[in-house]
Amino acid sequence: PDLDRRGAMFQSDVVASALGAEGNFEARERLARHMQEERVERGDQLQRAAGTGAFAGLVVPQYLTDMYAPAAQANRPFADAIRRHVLPSQGMQVNISRVTTGSEVDNQSAENVAVDEQDMDDTNLAIAVQTAAGQQTLSRQAIERGAGVEAVVLDDLFRRYNTNLDGKLLNQATTGLSAVATAVTYTDTDPSAVELYPKLIEGLAGVEAALLDMASGENIAVMHSRRWYWLQNAMASTWPLITQPGVVAQTLGANYATAYGRGVRGMLPNGTPVIVDNNVATNLGTGTNEDEVYLVDRQECHLWEDPDAPMYIRAEQTKAASLGVLLVVYGYYAYTHARYPQARKVSGTGLVTPTFA
Incomplete structure (x- = not known):
């Protein structure tokens, strides 16, 4: 030794x-x-x-970066359920011709006399291409000395981009679904699912009446999660006189137990699929506590998107003097629910904040 x-x-x-x-x-x-x-x-x-x-100086704290908790978002359930198109590569407006005056056909009143004639006319539906964008500035220290910081920020920006787009489809002034839909008013100081259901059927009847032979038959109901769970909470002692495919007559519909944002959540008693979307506003009405239920032919709700959207810019020079990196997420899109005036919404005091009892 x-x-x-x-x-x-x-x-x-x-x-x-x-x-x-x-x-x-x-x-x-x-x-x-x-x-x-x-x-x-x-x-x-x-x-x-x-x-x-x-x-203490040798046992290093561990951060489970692969299990980070993103900020929860409503995302885009409605946008994923409707008819989608590729946005044209140029221009800030898309146009659709709508025939507003059609031709006429009638029986000839007598031989060798003029038959009915009506000049057709169309109206241009101009749809604006919109730009959605968001940004975040990160320090180079956060990017270079952190673990996955840039990826986490971009993920949050992308998900907020989707939430914004879906929210605009539903709630944007003038062109959003709530703005263009024809109202079916449900007024009730003691609302119930049993009383709401006929209003939903009335709305669906309005959708078909507006589309006639242009109806695809692919109707959907769009509602907030609080309304969907309120409907599931309801009990009844009666059931429809006319049964529907895939729905047990004694029930108020069916729940598919699908996770939020994963497609159709269930169906109404008449077989209409339900899309649950928490971008549906819940601060409507005079009491600012109402939501709405939308009833549409999903093939007549159109969304044009750039196939590469959302895109992002990573700019180092802009913030170089402060050792910052600018991340910008953006995309172009256009939409319309007004090719035919078919959309309906159930609204009113019967759709205040639900109580579960």
Whole structure:
């Protein structure tokens, strides 16, 4: 021991034993004798256990970056359910010709007399291409010294982009679904699902009456999650006189137990699929506590999107003097629910904040 106070020989033996170097048999024997001597000389110390608190400067805190919790978003359930098109590569407006005056056909009143004639006329439906964008400035330290910071920020920006787009489809002034839909008013101081249901059927009847032979038959109901769960909460002792395919007559519809944002959540008693979307406003009406239920032919709700949207810009030069990196997410889109005036919405005091009892 006096010849090896720095432990050089001990370290050599450890390496030789571990790596199988030449002479490792002798090295293992020396290590075994050393451990036996240590047990005799300092056995009480070898039995002691030191916890992580004894090595505060060596036990590094771990951050589970793969399990970070993003900010929850309403995302785009309605946008994913309607008819989607590729946005043209140029221009800030798309146009659709709508025939507003059609021709006429009637029986000829007599032989060799003029038959009915009506000049057709159309009206141009101009649809604006809109730009949605958001930005975030990160320090270079956060990007270069952090773990996945840039990816987390971009993920949040992309999801907020989707939420904004879906919210505009529903709530934008003048062109949003709430603005263009024909109202079916449900007024009630003591609302119930049984009383709401006929209003939903009235709305669906209005959708078909507006579209006639242009109806695709792919009607959907769009509502807030609070309204969907309120409908599920309802009980009834009566059921429809006319049964519907896939729906048990004694129920008020069906719940598919689908997760939020994963498509159709269930169906109404008449078989209409339900899309639950929490971008539906809940601050409507005089009491600012009402929501609305929308009833549409999903093939007549049109959304044009750039196939590459949303896109992003990563600009380092802009904020170079402050060691910042600018991230900008943007995209172009256009939409219309007004090619035919078919959309209906059930609204009124019967749709105040629901109570569950």
